[in-house]
Amino acid sequence: MRKVIAISVGVWMATISFAQRSQPEPQQQKWQGKFEQLDQMLPTPNGYRSSSGAPGADYWQQRADYVIQVELNDENQSITGSETITYFNNAPEDLKFLWLQLDQNINEAGSMTNKSSPGRIRDSIPAKMIATTLNTFDYKGGYAIKSVRDLTDKSLPYIINNTMMRIDLPQPLKKGEKFSFKVEWSYNINDMMMISGRSGMEYFPEDANYIYFIAQWFPRMCVFDDYEGWQNKQFLGSGEFALTFGNYKVRITVPSDHIVGASGWLQNPKEVLTKEQIERFEKARNTFDQPVFVVTEEEAKKNEKERSKKKSTWEFHAENVRDFAFASSRKFIWDAMAVKNGSNNPLAQSLYPKEGYTLWSKESTRAIKNTLDVYSARTIDYPYPTAYSVNWVGGGMEYPMVSFNGGRPAKDGTYNERTLTRTVSVIVHEVGHNYFPMIINSDERQCTWMDEGLNSFLEKETMRERYPKLDHTGNTPKGIVNFMKGDKNVMRPVMAMSDNQGRSFGPNGYNKPAAALTVLRETVMGPELFDKAFKEYAQRWAFKHPKPSDFFRTLEDASAVDLDWFWRGWFYTTDNVDLTVDEVKWYRVKSTQVDPEKKNVSVKKGDLTAGTSKEKATDFSGGAQEFTVTNTPEQDYRDFKSRLDDKAIRQKLEGKNLYEVTLKNTGGLVTPVIIEWTFKDGSKEIERIPAEIWRNNEFEVKKVFVKEKEVVNIVIDPNLETADTNVSDNVFPKKATENKFDQFKKGK
């Protein structure tokens, strides 16, 4: 079909792109291959991970089951635990040693994090701040490992390297075999008021009680996988966790007046709850419209004073979870409500102290339901029996089935919209983490955006659908503009390692990927294709360990949208979107030339150029320039015997307005072009051009548009959907005032 191509190219060039023929633009900047495929930037597909982005035919993953006994000591605020881990080696290789994570060691005085964190002295520094910088609090953190033994109580040799512990096995653990061993430990719980973190305790001076948020509290298996081997990269603080799925049986011993919520389903309610509480709990399991109190505010207040010296043990079981956390306090109010979710009816549960009552009793459990509704529609049905939201102080932190979320009303119980927005969005976000990374179990130590970014995107979607009045700009293209404008030397690409992000951590982990996915959904792919592809990713990788390339590949595989340019630009570079309307030329066909009898008196080439002024037009005040369409010369037909009806075609153009628009890609990030035309009669039209318009020239494109009506105004990206960092040059006619302002700014 070679010749046909030649002809069609010839015709197309001649008729449509005459602009480029008359004045070829020199390629000014070096080609950067922005539209090239990612190829070797992604790992080579193999039997473990397929090129479509799905788990491969030989995909495997490890499993670790835990049986844990733990006591929370309220007297000295410490944890004492012992666990039996059964590790299933599903890898196709033998293991001589196992790696476990000792996250609490990040709180040791000589931790790598403390040693390697920078700092400065400034005057009038608050005592708490400098104490944090220099780690001068009187707190002895870190695990004390008492023993590591096999099931016959024989000690196993181990070595601790900061936050990682290696256990050497008596003999290699063969493929398909399992190994059980026991670890005993204890540690002091950190006061989150001084040493913030992802777990700890909060002290309430008024009633002298604690709430405990217990996480990273037991030696946990590292992930061993096909891509990393052991993911034993040290826990430095920013890069979170990489964890293996398994089943948990956890017995938690606490003061008997405590209420406990955890990653799992309570097995022994009769032992730890009153008859009345059990009745309410059962009622909640069948109540879908509003939360039911299991422990009321009055009861919680009573508990606060009780200070029981007795202990009780709560037993929770969880299946196919990657972690286990719990919260415990005598201060907890407890409400719960059932949620319809596919064929399951998971229980949404909230625990909070009286200090959170007004806000939390109203919003928390409902926010859980909203989250499960929206997230399940976009991913998979919620597979766990419950989802807890526990009120803590500060930000938010997620674990399977349980999350710790900040946000409290003022002392008098009132709260403003900012507090409401913050609280609801934190709950949505942290409960949403059940999907990413608890179920779609990415490697957080390596890649923050894979859980935080995807989750922030769905958080925003949930807020948009369920809380339309509350602000969610932070995770939209509009919200990321300020970051994208920033200093590129400080900025890191999204794909940089979690712990190396520095000041880019928040934007790159959360907002930028969320904004990018929004651009994909709303602007590049459209909701239908995007939602299908995104769901496909969730289904493929639920209860598995995806890598970035699995996400990138699946989204293309399921949608037939080549997105390599998008991943390249948004995830691998720090380029930003900044389109500039460089020039718009307005043309009309010269009517005197249309007379076919005069076909030989055609205007000479170059006349048109001569007629335009040397200065670029900044508005339409010069009126339309005229140009001539000549009869098709014989040679353009090559061997064809038939002929076009030149006259009819010319008539189609008669009286039409042709706009030749020159766009510059000032920011470097290639993007779809969205043009809003405003016509003289006040009507508007939006035209969407795929990003592929930039594929031959990444820096400048020209395109001609034919319009019936006369245009008075052109705006690029009128709805701010592409994160264009400078919209003042997106407009034609150019606005003089803004230009001067820009010049002034530049001059400065």
Added chain:
Amino acid sequence: MKKLLLLIVAFSCSTVFAQEVKTETPKWKGKFEQLDQLLPTPNEYRTGSGSPGPKYWQQRADYVINAELNDENQSITGSETITYYNNSPDVLKYLWLQVDQNIYEKDNMTSKTNITVVKDSSSTKSMASDLGLNDFDGGFKIKSVKDASGNALKFFVNYTMMRIDLLQPLAAGQKISFSVDWYFNIHDRMRGDSRNDSRSGMEYFPEDGNYSYIIAQWFPRMCVYDDVVGWQNKQFLGQGEFTLTFGNYEVNLTVPADHIMAGTGMVQNIKEVLTPAQYERFEKAKTSFDKLVIIATQAEAVEREKTKSKEKKTWRFKAENVRDFAFATSRKFIWDAQAVKIGDKTPLAMSYYPKEGNPLWERESTKAVKAAITTYSKYTIDYPYPHATSVHHASLGMEYPMICFNGRRPNKDGSYSDPTKWGLVGVVIHEVGHNFFPMIINSDERQMTWMDEGVNTFVQYRTQVENYPDMPQQRGPADKIVPYMKGDPSVKRPLMVNSEQVIQFGPEQYAKCATGLNMLRETIMGPELFDKAFKEYAQRWAFRHPKPADFFRTLEDASAVDLDWFWRGWFYSTDVCDQSIDKVKWYRVRKDQNSVENKGKSVKKGDLTASSSDGNPNDFSGGPQPFSVIPTDARLYGDFLNRVDDKALISKMENKNFYEVTLTNKGELIMPVIIEWTYKDGTKELEKIPAEIWRTNEKTVTKVFMKDKEVTNIVLDPKLETSDISTGDNVFPKTAAPNKFDEIKKKTN
């Protein structure tokens, strides 16, 4: 985690306010990023943990060789039957063999591509070598290639590679036997065709008219076929050594009857080739663990030198699971041996040398062999072969399985200097050490020199330190690599280049790699983690073919130390370490501000900066600058109802000295920061900060240290562990003299 984000941002305002200061931010180079696609994607052959994968495979080649060494015309005539086992999952239509002797052909690629210049007063020898003026008819003469039934097989020779086309493709799991007949003339190593390859050949002794032969690369050898490169048939140009397949060898070598021979493997007919007295001594050596036994004495050797037997004898060798076979033979050889206990094995440590090597050789060689196999076994795996042998040949160090050829000779009167002695000890340890890298941990030398030479030089260094404490060390200590690191960047190559492209072969592939591993052990990982991880690598890849990624991955996998930044800097770049102390500011908490009652009167922001300009930026003479620690504002607590005890925290800081140290990474290479504090009372404290301090800013960091005592002096890298190329700027107070010296140096450069 979401809204922790808010906290982190707040936190970074408080602790990392360093970055509030507007300085020009250098471009980020991703020095702490994971290697990711710089390494091959793990697969079923090679895992993400750096071990052989579940489908790992390697080929095997067994050899039966009959050869005769002709002492009259110094040539080798041989015929071999190779049985090649195709364990790969692929079908092979042809086989590639290495015909290394062709590097001596007139028309060889090495000579053609050697860069040559005319220099006044050039020596004849070097001109002859450069321009190929020596009349030597080198190269393999292949007489025949036949299959097992005697059919001729088609082959063609491309320089040092020979391709044999099979009559039928060799399917996965099948084996094929074929035979090759050849001969070649032995090259005289003195003559200086060494530009190409001086790893084997002969030495002539004019005084007694005898030869000493070291014979290697002497038979057509199978190329490696593997999962990463397919056939490793890259030409032998001289620098990139060998890539070889494991197999079993049966080698029958016919030589003059009065020769003493050493070779890869054990002699099967030892009784036939030795005198009864020699045989008895040999048997005695097998159980002599504390001292060596002379099996062939110097007196016997001198006698044989004169008689020059015209008879022949055949020595029958067998070797199992080796990647190559070499031998040495001469009527001049003296031979000593002793047994060494290693695990449950008792290999022999042996040495062969002409009288010209004594008394140095009888004193030092076998002793060094023993030290090498003992110490290497500790760091890697137990030495698995039945002997390790050091043979003396002029000006050389070259390794083969079980046998190596080593230079260093005493003066004619038998005296020798310390450098000669240490030179011999070093070369013997190094070449014997090559039994482990690459003979057992069988890396691809044609591609990567550091994987055997560098790794081996590192263990050589450990062996020398542990067995010869008085020996001056050249390659290993960080400070010894500094002159190289300071050198001309235009002739530097990263370690991760192909062997043939290396210009500074020794300083780079040997010394820089060894130094890097030594830094990992002593400074970055610590001996316990490093030794475990290094041993793990050796165990995983013993009798296999590792690649660089397998080494990099295993060291991390077994230690939980993320070293991607180190591989990036030390192996993939030519960055150098040059840290400097930019600024040290000394602070103390302002007394009048300490009282909680005064909390309303806090100093405004900026006050401190203004006063700091008075202090001397180069030393502590300006005294401490005061700063205020104020009670914590309620806003900093967020929703917390609990409060810190401000007064107690502040009183802890009273009278403490705060040092805010700003460091610059001038050389670009990421390294840990080691700070030595010297206090007013003369005591010292050493503080080690992991390399991760550079992870968010690769160029500059500022950190605050709180000290009880007053500091008089700060030194970076006081023990010279990081190869910092300029230590003049590692000191505070800044010393005037070295700075001037530096300036002068800069001007002259």
